[in-house]
Amino acid sequence: MSERSRDLPRRSCLSVPGSNERFLQKGPTVPADMTFLDLEDSVAPLEKEAARAKVADAIKSLPWDDRVLCVRVNAWDTRWTYGDVIEVVSSAGQRLDEIMLPKVQSAAEVVALDLLLSQVEANCGLPAGHIGIEAQIETTKGLIHVEEICAASPRLETIIFGPADFAASMEMPVLTGGVAIDEYPGDHFHYVFSKILMAGRTNGLQVIDGPYLKIRDLEGLREFSQRTKVLGYDGKWALNPDQVTVLNEVYSPTQEQFDRAHDILDAYRQATESERKGAVMFGEEMIDEASRKMALKFVKRGERAGFKRSVAG
Ligand code: GLV
Ligand code: MG
Numbered sequence: 001m002s003e004r005s006r007d008l009p010r011r012s013c014l015s016v017p018g019s020n021e022r023f024l025q026k027g028p029t030v031p032a033d034m035t036f037l038d039l040e041d042s043v044a045p046l047e048k049e050a051a052r053a054k055v056a057d058a059i060k061s062l063p064w065d066d067r068v069l070c071v072r073v074n075a076w077d078t079r080w081t082y083g084d085v086i087e088v089v090s091s092a093g094q095r096l097d098e099i100m101l102p103k104v105q106s107a108a109e110v111v112a113l114d115l116l117l118s119q120v121e122a123n124c125g126l127p128a129g130h131i132g133i134e135a136q137i138e139t140t141k142g143l144i145h146v147e148e149i150c151a152a153s154p155r156l157e158t159i160i161f162g163p164a165d166f167a168a169s170m171e172m173p174v175l176t177g178g179v180a181i182d183e184y185p186g187d188h189f190h191y192v193f194s195k196i197l198m199a200g201r202t203n204g205l206q207v208i209d210g211p212y213l214k215i216r217d218l219e220g221l222r223e224f225s226q227r228t229k230v231l232g233y234d235g236k237w238a239l240n241p242d243q244v245t246v247l248n249e250v251y252s253p254t255q256e257q258f259d260r261a262h263d264i265l266d267a268y269r270q271a272t273e274s275e276r277k278g279a280v281m282f283g284e285e286m287i288d289e290a291s292r293k294m295a296l297k298f299v300k301r302g303e304r305a306g307f308k309r310s311v312a313g
Contacts, residue, residue: 004097005068005069005097005098005132005157006132006157007304008033008034008066008067008068008304009033009034009234009235009301009304009305010033010034010068010158010206010208010234010235011033011234011235011236011247011248011250011251011252011305012032012033012034012235012236012237012238012243012244012247012248012251013032013033013034013035013036013160013208013235013236013237013238014027014030014032014034014035014036014237014238014239014244015036015038015042015072015211015237015238015239016035016036016037016038017038017042017043018037018038018039018042018043018051018052018054018055018058018071019042019043019044019047019048019050019051019054021054024037024054024055024058024062025058025062027058027062027064028062028063028064028065030241030244031244031248032067032238032244033067033068033235033248034067034068034069034070034235035064035067035068035069035070036069036070036071036072036100036134037055037058037059037069037070037071037072038071038072039051039052039055039071039072039073039074039080039084039088040072040073040074040075040102041102041165048074048080048084049080049083052083052084052087052088053087053091055071055088055092056087056088056091056092059071059088059092059093059095059096060091060092060093060095064095068097068098069095069096069097069098070096070097070098070099070100070134071084071088071092071096071098071099071100072099072100072101072102073085073088073099073100073101073102074102075101075102075103075104076101076103076109076112077103081113082116085099085113085116085117085120086116086120089117089120089121089124089126089131090120090123090124091124094126094130096131097131097132098131098132098133098134098157099113099117099131099132099133099134100133100134100135100136100160101113101133101134101135101136102136102138102162102165103136103138103139103142103162103165104135104136104137104142104149105139105141105142105145106141106142106145106148106149107145107148107149107151107152108152109149110133110135110149110152110153110156111152111153113133113153114133114152114153114155117131117133117155129154129155131155132155132156132157133153133155133156133157134156134157134158134159134160134208135149135150135156135158135159135160136160136161136162136165136210137149137159137160137161137162137166137196138161138162138163138164138165138166138169138210139165139166139169140166140169140170141169143166143192143195143196146159146195146196146199147199147202149199150199150200150202150203150205151202151203156203156205157205157206158200158205158206158207158208158234159196159199159200159205159206159207159208160207160208160209160210160237161189161192161193161196161208161209161210161228162210163177163178163189163209163210163211164177164178164210164211164213165177166189166192172188176213176214177210177211177213178210178211178212178213178224179212179213179214179220179224180220180224187227189227190227193209193227193228193231193233194231197231197232197233201232206234206235207232207233207234208233208234208235208236208237209225209228209233209235209236209237210236210237211236211237211238211239212224212225212236212237212239212243213239215239215240215242215243218242218243218246221243221246221247222246222249222250225246225247225250225251226250229250229251233251234251234301235247235251236250236251248305251301252301252302252305252307253298253301253302253305253307255307255310257298257302258298258299258302258307258309259309259310260295260298261294261295261296261297261298261299261302262295262299262309263282264282264287264291264292264295265292265295265296265299267280267282267287268280268282268287268288268289268291268292268295271287
């Protein structure tokens, strides 16, 4: 696992096509928590091999600050995966945090990537286990196996839902992925979101929602991303800088929630340690051990997002 990036925020995960030098240059100027340079579906088949060197050069030469930096390779059912991994990891150097594996169908695919990474790391002088893995669930088979997939390797840092490929795999009658379907009474992906979230959390992973393809509809994005934010997802993909701005807001707690979470922790500590009580009143509510766990989550998320507790007064 990549110790550096495992716990960093991923409210916004920006996709940058690896064949486009202009977009690669611009990448570091967009304040996304995580950026992935893509060799998969945003790169044309005839550009895939040339894109490997562009991506490795961008990692080495551009000022990426301390964000999570990732490369999405092609899936194991293509002919490019091993070449992507060997060429990019061997030449990108230590700054590359993780490899994203798309269309993961089974735990064996994650294990295969883990083994290949171990050999590449040994040959190019990277510390063993340096490169983490992000796995995308975007087929029906992947969803059926998501529990084994999330437990397949200590390198795994996140599990990601890919709504566009998933809709295609389900043969859903939609032409735009990752947006609401008005005719459906409720959230057509509720089961999928929940299943991936549970499998990810059971294995200590961050859980990420995929792209919203109406890239100019920022209010639509804000509203749609509430679904996974409220369930507990850590963040969502962004396809342009405006989407990054919206997502950094949506997947952060508010200052009020952050302060309240601290107040709950203080009140509960006082109750358990000084008064030896396990359940006490906090304003109009009763709080107990479960409240402490909920509050801790807000504090951790707020700290990841750079929040400081307001000074009382
Ligand atoms: C992302 O890769 C998706 O297919 O939605
Ligand atoms: Mg996809």
